[in-house]
Amino acid sequence: MDDQSFERIFKENFTVLTNIAYSVVKDSDVAKDVVQQVFLKMWRNREGLNVQSSLKNYLHRSVINTSLNHLEKEKRLTEMSEGHTNNLAFAKNDVEQQVVRNEVEMKVKEAVSALPIRCQTVFSLSRFEGLSNKEIADHMDISIKTVENQMGKALKSLRESLKSVLNDRFISVIITIISLMN
Structure with missing residues (x-):
């Protein structure tokens, strides 16, 4: 051609x-x-x-x-x-979520550290160690009713301490999340 x-x-x-x-x-x-x-x-x-x-x-x-x-x-x-755009968005969200998670974890730990020793111990054994009220009572050699009262005081104190940082609805969720992280 x-x-x-x-x-x-x-x-x-x-x-x-x-x-x-x-x-x-x-x-x-x-x-x-x-x-x-x-x-x-x-x-x-x-x-x-x-x-x-x-x-x-x-x-x-x-x-x-x-x-x-x-x-x-x-x-x-x-x-x-x-896909690249979605990956970037997910990565950005992951970083933002991790920053928020770290800040919340720090605030919760500070609030737990500020609890009276007995409340702190009961709360830590319950939320961080996953022990039942009966197991905590046996471990600390106190009554189940005392464990319940101490947990109530701890949760009330944490709600007050974290109110400025978090909405009341989310405090229990955050405490649960923190207990799962440890």
Whole structure:
């Protein structure tokens, strides 16, 4: 195939092929690029090009395939981009959550440290060690009622201590979270 015959084939088919590509990709600039890619590939492979059917059918099929390949590539790029964006958002959220978690953990530990020794011990055995009221009573050699009273005092004191930092609804949730972390 020489330059003149290639140019003639290009001019005769460009508009029709662009319309075919447009029907697939729905973007006129992309459709023109697709047709140019097909002709560029055809020119580069002109020495070994072996068209089994008509040239018209070959060009139509090439444009359709190249258009579909373009859509698939765009889809993959979009998915990768969205995945990257989502990963960045998750990472940012993870960092923010960790900072908040660390601050809350520090405030809770300070509040627990400020409790009277007996309240602190009962609270720590209950929330951090996971002992039942009976186990705490046996361990400390006190009555179950005393354990319940000390836990009540500890929770009331913690609610007051943490009120400025946290909403009342979340204090018990935070205390539970802290107990799971240790």
